[in-house]
Amino acid sequence: MPPSRDAIVHRGDEDEVCPVCKSSRYLNPDMRFLINPECYHKMCESCVDRIFSSGPANCPVAGCHKTLRKNRFRKQTFEDINVEREVDIRRRVMTVLNRREEEFDSKLDWDNFLEQREEMIFNLVNGVDVGKTEADLQQYASENMRSIRTNQDLEAKEVSSFQERQNQEQELARIRRQAAREEKENERKEVMASREDLLSRLASGRPADAAAIAREGQKVLLKKSSARRSEEERIRLKQAALRGSDSKKPGQAAATAAEESGSGLIKGLKKIKSPEPEKPYDPFGGMVPNQRDYYTLRDHYPSPYLDPIRQDTRVLAGGYDLQEYYSRTLLEAFAGLGCFINEEVSKREASSLNAMKPVGTQGAAPAAGSSSQGSK
Structure with missing residues (x-):
């Protein structure tokens, strides 16, 4: 009779002995051993x-004075107790240091965080x-409880x-x-x-019509198979389109802006940017009506014509209004005071000259000198 699964699993534990009552699995095959994450000492249930x-x-194992609670005891998962302890420590640390890559300014900061963890x-x-x-x-x-959650x-x-x-x-x-x-x-x-249907038609028809009936039946089968393939191709294309649209959907939004750590344990986190307060609605887009930089519009200008x-x-x-005439005339008169033509022309000429200059490399001058010496 082949051994059971439990027997295979606990085959290497037959010599396990409880450090408290000294009972062994060899004498009691149903005995279960439990561990506590506080000290990882194994004892029977x-x-x-x-x-x-x-x-x-207190832990009954000699030399261990840690306080244990019954609800913390659990069954050992890994055969090596050191692996069990490392897995628990890794899980606990990664639960606290659970920063995400999008919370860091650069890939280097993210790698430094992983190394630190x-x-x-x-x-x-x-x-x-x-x-x-x-x-x-x-x-x-304690300082980053919100970001951890x-x-x-x-x-x-x-x-x-x-x-x-x-x-x-x-x-x-x-x-x-x-x-x-x-x-x-269905096919x-x-x-x-x-x-x-083809056999019934052949049985009821004349012998001279046998070839025509066979060809007609073959055409019907080809039409049905072609329609079926077209329907399958249409369904396949539709499913591919749906999968493509699902893959293009935006992923899960990242966490809110990272909190600043007062202890300075993690470096390279993005700074919190508070949104700017919403400004009141401005229908003129920042332009102040009837405000000029170089002149002030008066109500009356003496003129023998006006x-x-x-x-x-x-x-x-x-509906003719002289104020509109005054405003338009003064605007046209003072419109060019903020423009400096000489500076704009000089900048434009300098940019055109730079664009016309040939681009050289660092090795162009030595190569030119060597070529000139060789020609001599």
């Missing part, structure tokens, strides 16, 4: 129930500057979205398989019906 059911207690994981795993590393983690977590929510949404896409793809694949089976079955039925018009009702009856 019965000892855990007996020691920690009444409340927190791996260095902190290495220190905690190997016991190097554990106190300082833990203090930095706690300080960073925001990134956790984004990660959860990405995971759920990915799972939803996978479920949709599996459902579409199932529908396509079912449609293919139905199409194949088989159509072929059988065409053959039966003074009679001011009192002539025949001219003013049609």
Whole structure:
């Protein structure tokens, strides 16, 4: 009789002995060992129930004085306890230092952050500057709680979205398989019906019409198969277009602007840019009506030609306004005061001369000198 799955899994654990009650798996095959992330000492489930059911207690392993709680005990996942401990430390550190690449100014800053996070994981795993590393983690977590929660929510949404896409793809694949089976079955039925119709027509017709009936039946089959292929191609193109439109959709929006870390643990984060307050609506786009830079418009300008018009009702009856004439005339008179023609002409000539100069490389002058010496 082949060994069971549990027997294969625990074959290397037959000699495991509980450090508290000294029971071994060899004598008790149903015994389960549990570990606690505080110290990762392994002990049997019965000892855990007996020691920690009444409340927190010190670890019963000799030399370990850490306080353990029953709800923290769990089954060991990896065979090597060091791997189990490293996985837990990595998960805890990456939960706190969960910055995203789009939160950094450059790719170099993102790589430096990844290196810093791996260095902190290495220190905690190997016991190097554990106190300082833990203090930095706690300080960073307390100062950046908002960004940590925001990134956790984004990660959860990405995971759920990915799972939803996978479920949709599996459902579409199932529908396509079912449609293919139905199409194949319908095709088989159509072929059988065409053959039966052809045989019945041949049986009821004259012998001279056998060739014509056969050719007609073959044409019907070709038309049906061509229509079926055209429909399949149309459906395939439509699905490809839908997949293309889904791939072009914008991805999940990044987290809000990164919070500034007071401890300075992470460098290169983007600065928070507060939006500018909305300005009141300006229908003139910044231009102030009736405001000039070089002159001030008056109500009256003495003129022997315009003074009679001011009192002539025949001219003013049609809506003629002398103020409009004054404004237009002064604007045209002072329009060129802000333009400096000589400076513009000199800049234009300089730019044209630079454009006409040939572009040379660093090796052009030595090459020209060597060529001239060689010609001599």
